Amino acid sequence: MTTSCIDNEKTHSVHDCNHCSVRSHCLAAGVDGEHFDEFEASRFDLRVLRKGHHLFRAGEPFGALFIVRSGAVKTAVVSQDGEEQVTGFYLPGEIFGLDGIDSGEYSSNAIALETCSVCLYSFDKLISLAQKSARLQRQLWQQASREIGTRQKMLMTMGHRSAEARMAEFLLGLASRFKAIGYSATNFHLPMSRQDIADYLGMSVETVCRVLTRFQKQGRIQRAQREIKLVNVEALLALSMSASDLPDPLPLGTRQTASSQRSNSYAAVGR
Amino acid sequence: MTTSCIDNEKTHSVHDCNHCSVRSHCLAAGVDGEHFDEFEASRFDLRVLRKGHHLFRAGEPFGALFIVRSGAVKTAVVSQDGEEQVTGFYLPGEIFGLDGIDSGEYSSNAIALETCSVCLYSFDKLISLAQKSARLQRQLWQQASREIGTRQKMLMTMGHRSAEARMAEFLLGLASRFKAIGYSATNFHLPMSRQDIADYLGMSVETVCRVLTRFQKQGRIQRAQREIKLVNVEALLALSMSASDLPDPLPLGTRQTASSQRSNSYAAVGR
DNA sequence: CGGGAACTTGAGCTCTGTCAAAGCTGGTGG
């Protein structure tokens, strides 16, 4: 149970990127031909996992970065009292594991949401390769920065948004990521459970269900189990941008916003 | 107003690190003597700002990383409807600006909370120096990773914690950071307003006030405006770790936690 | 001193969490 990443899974031989369907969407897309062989050499494993199995657990020594090849993965932290906060969902082409660099151990758990395959890259080899390839160096930093930016947006969501707005944002976010890897942006299958969504958005499962039901009744989505069809994207978009259900959504710029009111206090200082 | 970082502030000549009081706590501490001159050369400015002035605004072109030398800074994103989410507070020695790398522009605003001085480093020079100095390379990655980790913890806080728990966590976090730079861990001055705290913790100003008042009444802290004295650290610590005010806080391990119950579903799969 | 922020405190209401229970669904074993 505590035996690290290995689980009961079989480790497969390392295939090359040429046969990978997400090659053009993952880190590999940012590597110059000149360094491509060495890049592939930094990938030391391709792991296939079944639903529910761990890629790593919080506290395990850091060493690898992970890129989803197929399927989907979640990362989550668990608090001392057992609450789970899902910190990210990862689709094909997306990279995770960056949170482990600082302390030298992963700070979250990574779990397969469905059967999936994941490439493992040696972080040390990657950054030493990055010392030769400025392009890869920048590419890696972009990934890290994006991860910060994503969590930053997520903080905004958690801090200031209603349950409906969170859900709308979540669905639209998934839609655009599916689109990016060639799937439909309006019809898709959720790889995660309602509980996972709840733990990601910081709400209860019941609220997740209720909001989805409400969306369906309002004709914004259709849903059958984990199949989702976005029907009224505009409405979702509008919802995702409003803090809460404001009675009068005036056109942008018409009124002074909460923050501009507040920042007046700053603007007034020392001018 | 829209004229980038310059504000009305005067740009000062670049002092060296030797006279800096936080030298041993900032990035400079991780640079080998061999590369120190080049490191100092990557610092291209030392800027002094008065309260309320911007170091950068969301959308401005990325180029620099920032390290606080004295004073305090907040970073914040503003949603379309004007809600402000504070994404971080930065004390002397702490680094910020990493969120701009990905898109090539800063994704947040950085604002001085009080008169402060900040070192500006050229990101390009830093990472090209990192291509020579493996130690700096690692140091930079640790900073980025820590930033991800911090936001990850913050997500947990926002998703699963009561107002009291958030506040306790916030105060304790500040305390340990003050301690790290040589200030008292129990008596300190908050550099930010109640509103900033509210926007950071995802709650209303009123709730911030009420929680602080409650803490004072319960003898956990003493407070006069922005002066804070932690009186009962144990109590705060206990609060910060509990999800909400559970009726029966059984000893750890005594009961099955929420997440272990849930993850059973996973554990059962494919075993 | 005077005025405007910033901070507090109170009252009422609403969103969302909790508790409970009943449908579903997909996998398993006979």
Added chain:
DNA sequence: CCACCAGCTTTGACAGAGCTCAAGTTCCCG
């Protein structure tokens, strides 16, 4: 092939944490 079961999902009832609105009070800066 079917019945059963565990876990996932949905729905309802209810309560409470925290938000909003409103009105002081204190503090800071000019």
